[in-house]
Amino acid sequence: MTIMNMKRLLIFFAGVLSICTLNSSVSAQDNTSEEIEKYRELLADGNPAELWELTGEELWYREAGPKNKTLETCDLGKGPGVVEGAYVEMPRYFSDVDKVMDLEQRLIYCRMMIQGLSREQATERPFGSAGNSSDIEALVAYVTGQSRGMKIAVVVGHEKEKRMYEMGKRFFYFRAGSHDFGCVTCHSGENKRIRLQELPNFMNVEQARKSYGSWPAYRVSQGEVRSMQHRLYDCLRQQRFPEAIYGTDLLTAISLYLAKSANGGTYDAPAMKR
């Protein structure tokens, strides 16, 4: 057994153990967030998301697609192949496409350009299901993990970044749909809750930093690592808005707005969540 496989096995068991304990204590206790916090601390060195990070790293260095290439030449904004620290500066403007992209859009682009996949192939199954994880979420976990501990530092400088940021901000306040909901309905004001879930207030810089800085996350309830696109996709569903298309600019705009609100915070993900 290689060291990597052994490490995986250990992390896996740590994960299974924690989930079993977590499930039983959740039914016995009301205070879910406190419980999660406790297990997060216990598992600080063994978040199951590490498995996704390892898989993502393997995928990054594996030859794939019609062109049979690795992703090692993918430029995430800090030069070809530089993964470390790339995520805390995203979304950002990329001159080769004259566009602002978030990590997930950039990965789609790299897989198409470098590996020769079609858009359909590169966006196939963006979200995994239990036992059938998606390559995208693994790649996202790997790349984001390489920014852990760094300061969130997005720049809104280029004209297109400014426009994207304004679009995200406007959308945050935009209310519509059957319930007249906007992000702002659930994510402003202190101590809002839906059932037992605390809703972060993005108007509060500390909460914005903590919240943005904790995605992507391994979701105990779903047994999967979920990316920022998935988080926003799910919130738009709760907002009763039309289903978001994976990789759409709208999600990038919202991400840029959230990232900017979190600037200066310490990035601490992939994390673990309910």
Ligand code: HEC
């Ligand atoms: C109907 C209420 C509702 C609306 C509207 C809503 N959300 Fe959420 N949001 C939630 C809930 C519930 C959670 C999950 C909280 C949890 O699980 O702890 C959440 C979680 C999040 C998180 C992760 C927070 C964390 O710290 O883990 C982000 C980021 C987020 N929402 C962004 C948005 C954005 C951006 C919008 C608008 C596009 C939006 N939400 C609209 C209810 C909503």
